[in-house]
Amino acid sequence: MIEVKNATLQYTTFKRSQGLKGVMHDFFKRSVIQVEALSDISLTINEGEMIGLIGRNGAGKTTLIKLLTGILPLRQGEIKIDQMLPYQREKVFLKNIGVLLGQRSQLIWDLPAIDTYDMLAAIYELPKQMYNARLTWLSEQLEVTELLYIPVRKLSLGQRVKCELIAALLHRPKYLFLDEPTLGLDFVTQKTIYKILRLENQYHKTTIITTSHYIKDIEQLADKVIILNKGKIIFNDKLEQLPKELTTEILFDIDFLNSKSVEKNLTCAPDKLNEILAKIPAERILRVSQRGMELEELILQFIKGDSI
Numbered sequence: 001m002i003e004v005k006n007a008t009l010q011y012t013t014f015k016r017s018q019g020l021k022g023v024m025h026d027f028f029k030r031s032v033i034q035v036e037a038l039s040d041i042s043l044t045i046n047e048g049e050m051i052g053l054i055g056r057n058g059a060g061k062t063t064l065i066k067l068l069t070g071i072l073p074l075r076q077g078e079i080k081i082d083q084m085l086p087y088q089r090e091k092v093f094l095k096n097i098g099v100l101l102g103q104r105s106q107l108i109w110d111l112p113a114i115d116t117y118d119m120l121a122a123i124y125e126l127p128k129q130m131y132n133a134r135l136t137w138l139s140e141q142l143e144v145t146e147l148l149y150i151p152v153r154k155l156s157l158g159q160r161v162k163c164e165l166i167a168a169l170l171h172r173p174k175y176l177f178l179d180e181p182t183l184g185l186d187f188v189t190q191k192t193i194y195k196i197l198r199l200e201n202q203y204h205k206t207t208i209i210t211t212s213h214y215i216k217d218i219e220q221l222a223d224k225v226i227i228l229n230k231g232k233i234i235f236n237d238k239l240e241q242l243p244k245e246l247t248t249e250i251l252f253d254i255d256f257l258n259s260k261s262v263e264k265n266l267t268c269a270p271d272k273l274n275e276i277l278a279k280i281p282a283e284r285i286l287r288v289s290q291r292g293m294e295l296e297e298l299i300l301q302f303i304k305g306d307s308i
């Protein structure tokens, strides 16, 4: 179980002054500023849950993942995973977690992925038979069996991410942390990744925590969602539970021609429809259609509602 109680994290950084004079000033006397990336976060994640961690740029998602995986130390509050403190990075803790961070690579760049896997199998003390069976299964599911013997630097982005995922899953971690796992990947590769993660969760009860800006990732990989806004949790539940009063579920799409006869479209809530239609000459309106709000719009509306 993951338990976070009143976690606050501030980064200490320096204010940069502009111009040559500013650079000289900073050289002798730098002004320290504190950036509060997370403030008073509390949450519980049970074993086997699939959690989507979402929020705008700078909301604190990566910081939370770094704290949960022990990459960053926590000075205020408490984080425990199965009663262990992540930053102590005990051997049992490390065996229990798998991490895939979009911008960081676990694989050794100049060597084939198989060499990294052999090394990881030794570090995690995987019995040979289990290692072989697991590697065969994962590489077949992710369709990379042939690629394991090619130096990582020669792989495409999608091929590399799939190999990274094997590195994160090889030791069958209880907790898997994924930061932007499908960034820049094509549709087919995304679907393959969704499939394997769902299988891991289904068969091994793996707890999976995913941060993503792609709503498709959240739909596919999350049963529950945590929305962060400016370092605070503003929602932590199943998506169906988003408060209805903050969201408009019906939207109208208006397709029209502008003065240069270029096709444009606008989207609005029911209460704004008449006002908008009154501003567009009737002959320029091509069509008005009604639809339900997409998940992405719903979340955006929710975040906006909170920040007012």
Ligand SMILES: Nc1ncnc2c1ncn2[C@@H]1O[C@H](COP(=O)(O)OP(=O)(O)OP(=O)(O)O)[C@@H](O)[C@H]1O
Pocket: 011, 012, 013, 035, 036, 037, 055, 056, 057, 058, 059, 060, 061, 062, 063, 064
């Ligand atoms: N090493 C650092 N030093 C100083 N400030 C930092 C550092 N890392 C992050 N921050 C700041 O902390 C806040 C939260 O950053 P974080 O990377 O956790 O956000 P995020 O939700 O993951 O954003 P994104 O979606 O853009 O990846 C931001 O204001 C960011 O500028």
